[in-house]
Amino acid sequence: MRQSNKREPLSRERILRAALGVVDSEGLEAISMRRVGQELGVEAMSLYNHVANKAAILDGLFEIVLAEMPxxxxxxxxxxxxxxxxxxxxxxxxxxxxxxxxxxxxxxxxxxxxxxxxxxxxxxxxxxxxxxxxxxxxxxxxxxxxxxxxxxxxxxxxxxxxxxxxxxxxxxxxxxxxxxxxxxxxxxxxxxxxxxxxxxxxxxxxxxxxxxxxxxx
Missing domain, CATH: 1.10.357.10 (Tetracycline Repressor, domain 2)
Known part of the structure; x- marks a missing residue:
């Protein structure tokens, strides 16, 4: 049976989760549009359809960490x-x-x-x-x-x-x-x-x- 190569579509949440993974493993200084794109296997330009810039990613990181509070x-x-x-x-x-x-x-x-x-x-x-x-x-x-x-x-x-x-x-x-x-x-x-x-x-x-x-x- 042929396996589907369909990639999960990009979304703001997926980008932020990938960014958090980068931060957890490499530190906050590693965050850039290019690095997050690499983590997701896409070009950095693709991210701009969902997050405006690096500052928006940082604001989103703040958000998703707080979202883990019970x-x-x-x-x-x-x-x-x-x-x-x-x-x-x-x-x-x-x-x-x-x-x-x-x-x-x-x-x-x-x-x-x-x-x-x-x-x-x-x-x-x-x-x-x-x-x-x-x-x-x-x-x-x-x-x-x-x-x-x-x-x-x-x-x-x-x-x-x-x-x-x-x-x-x-x-x-x-x-x-x-x-x-x-x-x-x-x-x-x-x-x-x-x-x-x-x-x-x-x-x-x-x-x-x-x-x-x-x-x-």
Whole structure:
């Protein structure tokens, strides 16, 4: 029986999936219209029927990584919902660490990305935060999740790595830093993330409670 050589037609989603595969294996700097075309077995010019340029691919990568976040379930409180969202974002970023620079430097642009922004703002507004407070909360929370994930999971080349030799420092001049030598050996970066997340949520709750109380006075 003769096998069909019919190629799957190009689409925006197929292009973005191919681009994500390139990024996952080769890094963000490898992305170009030509490289994505090679991955798909087509000329780069064919891509322009579905994506306008490289920037559109980068915006799409932002989108499809967020699309891997599990669907939000109804939470008992805004704190639980925000905590779940932060953890879910961290998980997909850890799954695609080469995309971290996108989340550190680019805003959500496509409707499929902005829908996550809309949902978070709606959650915060219903909780009682003002529009400005909701924006600040979202921005700071995302910055914490992305920044902490960059610090812990951003890929590095072996020749770029540098590890501090704390144990070689003077104990007299750096007594507290010397204490870290033993602590770091058993330090859990995920517990550190949870520590920071809980501290942020506690601070936000306290701020909201104070503002609501001041309104009643």
């Amino acid at each position: 669907a939000a379930t109804k939470a008992a409180t805004w704190q639980v919902a925000l905590r779940d969202n932060a953890r879910a974002l961290r998980l997909v970023l850890r799954a695609h660490p080469h995309t971290l620079p996108l989340f550190a430097t680019r805003p959500a642009v496509t409707p499929a990305s902005i829908i996550h922004v809309e949902a978070a703002l709606e959650l915060l507004r219903k909780a009682g935060f003002s529009a400005d407070e909701a924006l600040c909360t979202l921005q700071v929370m995302v910055a914490f999740v992305v920044g902490h994930t960059v610090a812990g999971y951003s890929p590095t080349r072996p020749e770029e790595e540098s590890r501090p030799a704390y144990e070689q420092l003077s104990k007299q001049d750096f007594p507290r830093v010397h204490e870290l030598v033993a602590v770091l050996a058993r330090h859990d970066i995920e517990k550190e993330f949870e520590f920071g997340l809980e501290a942020m949520l506690a601070g936000l709750e306290a701020r909201l409670t104070r503002r609501k109380a001041s309104r009643k006075e």
